[in-house]
Amino acid sequence: MTLPKMRTWSAREVVTDAMLNEQIRDVNAYLSDPPWFECGITGSKAITGGAVTSFVWDAASANGFKINKNSAGRVASLTVQEPGLYRVHLALAGKFDPAPSHIFSYVRLNGAYGLRGSTTTDSPSYADTSNADGLLVLKSGDILTTQVYATNGRTGSIGSTSGEVIVTKFIANWVGVA
Numbered sequence: 687m688t689l690p691k692m693r694t695w696s697a698r699e700v701v702t703d704a705m706l707n708e709q710i711r712d713v714n715a716y717l718s719d720p721p722w723f724e725c726g727i728t729g730s731k732a733i734t735g736g737a738v739t740s741f742v743w744d745a746a747s748a749n750g751f752k753i754n755k756n757s758a759g760r761v762a763s764l765t766v767q768e769p770g771l772y773r774v775h776l777a778l779a780g781k782f783d784p785a786p787s788h789i790f791s792y793v794r795l796n797g798a799y800g801l802r803g804s805t806t807t808d809s810p811s812y813a814d815t816s817n818a819d820g821l822l823v824l825k826s827g828d829i830l831t832t833q834v835y836a837t838n839g840r841t842g843s844i845g846s847t848s849g850e851v852i853v854t855k856f857i858a859n860w861v862g863v864a
Contacts, residue, residue, distance in 0.1 A: 783810035
């Protein structure tokens with residue numbers, strides 16, 4: 687369902703039931719379940735430092751987004767179906783060796799950098815989370831992907847413990863008309 691275009695009423699305009707339904711019922715229906723998505727992982731993803739790597743997801747749920755899978759059945763990207771202003775959040779939790787190491791997380795919008803996050807892992811036995819979070823204006827047809835980078839010479843994983851799996855997410859929520 688798309689958000690109906692808001693109309694401006696004029697004095698002495700004859701209002702019909704269809705007009706009221708569109709402006710009240712249909713707007714409320716849209717706002718009760720606005721566009722969103724959530725991607726997650728089910729287990730560990732090995733990462734070799736020194737190169738920006740596409741980060742694919744094991745599962746996704748969405749409303750107002752098309753979920754695009756790669757040949758292995760993993761979620762590789764999401765296509766926007768409903769334009770608007772969205773809060774987008776990417777969290778990648780992992781451990782790398784040797785420490786210290788840096789983890790960079792990227793949300794790409796149509797191939798360009800949309801959001802970026804970073805963290806420094808202090809110990810190979812301690813997980814840290816790189817968060818990229820912000821507002822993005824998205825148009826119908828825009829494509830969102832995620833990437834990760836770790837310091838050159840480091841190896842590690844994202845989601846090697848159940849706690850890291852729970853934290854590692856890619857989510858978006860519609861917050862308004864752009």
